Amino acid sequence: MAARDDNSSGEDRLIARFFKPLAKAPGALGLSDDAAVIKPPVGSDLVLTTDAVVGGVHFFNDDPADKVAQKSLRVNLSDLAAKGAKPLGFLLSLALPESVGDDWLTSFAKGLKADADEFACPLFGGDTVRTPGPVTISVTMFGSVPEGRMVKRAGAKPGDRVMVTGTIGDAALGLQLRKGSEWKLAPAQRDHLLSRYLLPQPRSKLAAAICEHASAAMDVSDGLAGDLGKLARVSGVAAEIAVAKVPLSGAAEAALQSDLALIETILTGGDDFEIVCTARPGHVAPLRAAAAAAGVALTEIGVISAGEGARFVSADGKPIAFKCTSFSHF
């Protein structure tokens, strides 16, 4: 991505007008070059993650552009937080259909700037291309962890406790509402679920504590059941989860009361962007304290044992069988 100040190229104009103001880091070279240069902090490893969002797939084409921008950053910020990494910056690859005009881009850049500032994660570079398809935003984000300390999915051991941030299922229910589902909800409950789908809340404030105390972690993006199954499998252990302990918002509780079958949507629906992690028993109290200090809800939901995969057990002690443990667009 590179900017120039004349009007001879449409892409250059876009970059100069909308994106150059976001590229304050010295290594971004004011978007005047073909590449960014990064000097990772001494004694640290670089953590890289990339996630794309596509119009009509990961967001609705009539969602506000600033929220779309924030979502594209936050799904990546969520990955970094779950790895215990501190954000350093991002690269933006943006494919735009001809129907997108300056109004949309103005709002999009405003959303990017808000989150780049809030999460101290500046733009380092990118690429803007035309597409005959929908708006497609691919963000690559990089962060840092102390050397050798990235928190992996692999690392859970028998005896570890399983914990999750925030509440589970809100975004999946919010998506169902967008698609026309109706449950007995107060207007504020409905708004809560819709906003949780529209705008993820990455748990970046918990990253340092995750790095210090978690034995394994990942962000919950494809549904708690499937994602925890992956963590358990790659760790070579079993996770047993008490469904009654899984934290639900008041809105999700209300939806569930009106249709008990929604428990499957809640546990497998995805788009939560919470962190599920495991910790040795001695690390549970300090991790809880750090979460409380950071203002992030953290709930113990189960325990790791020898075995394989994740088991969700209802209040009567019976394991729940899901039709599909993970959300997948494929």
Added chain:
Amino acid sequence: MAARDDNSSGEDRLIARFFKPLAKAPGALGLSDDAAVIKPPVGSDLVLTTDAVVGGVHFFNDDPADKVAQKSLRVNLSDLAAKGAKPLGFLLSLALPESVGDDWLTSFAKGLKADADEFACPLFGGDTVRTPGPVTISVTMFGSVPEGRMVKRAGAKPGDRVMVTGTIGDAALGLQLRKGSEWKLAPAQRDHLLSRYLLPQPRSKLAAAICEHASAAMDVSDGLAGDLGKLARVSGVAAEIAVAKVPLSGAAEAALQSDLALIETILTGGDDFEIVCTARPGHVAPLRAAAAAAGVALTEIGVISAGEGARFVSADGKPIAFKCTSFSHF
């Protein structure tokens, strides 16, 4: 991007089958995690670049999938080479329409692997998503340069010589052929131009010498005239180019003889993926020697002076005026 070995999720199956074999670097964690971890070599800076290619825009939807994969890597490898950087690895963000099946993906993965091996640039991670639009491939590539030594666009000074690798205009002419243009060409000439559009040849072998000897450099992707204009502008200098010295392939010469107006396509058409660079007079001979040793053609085409922008001068001493100096999809 994360792989699992069962069949419960389509994305996981894709990753395990097609992409896990490419992720040999330890920091890729076998694509079993949400992020990759990178430890840049001691004493080096990390160089990051991202470029996307879109079906129907940057390649034809019926182009062979292995070549599409190679193109998506090579446009990024070309950026790294021009910055004097050695490739370390890449992240792949892949948006796939439902029409793409396993045959296409098998060929795509084969192309990725061929270039990951040839350019010593392994896959570190990525994301695979559905799109209602065309195949969209966004690659983020990272490489290393000795600390503080990334070659920038800014850096050209009066007296520097301007040089360019390979030949200019082939790919733009190849694209015109694909779109139905006809010139008096031998079959081998036609094939040459078509292949130069289909598959860029990044000048990675010259990266170390560019790092050592160039005062400024960039890859030529949007047309020599516009790109050199950008380099000159950000360096705060003027570049004067002798059009007669710009290196053309035999095929491009033949096309130009059949239609002299093609000089504009050649100099502004883009997709060359050659390196244009400047060097102080004392660095020209060692840079030439390094290029010869690497088997990369390098041609002196002009000189830097005080002033602003790039001027292309024909054999009779008159500056050429272009309708548009740069290719842009916008």
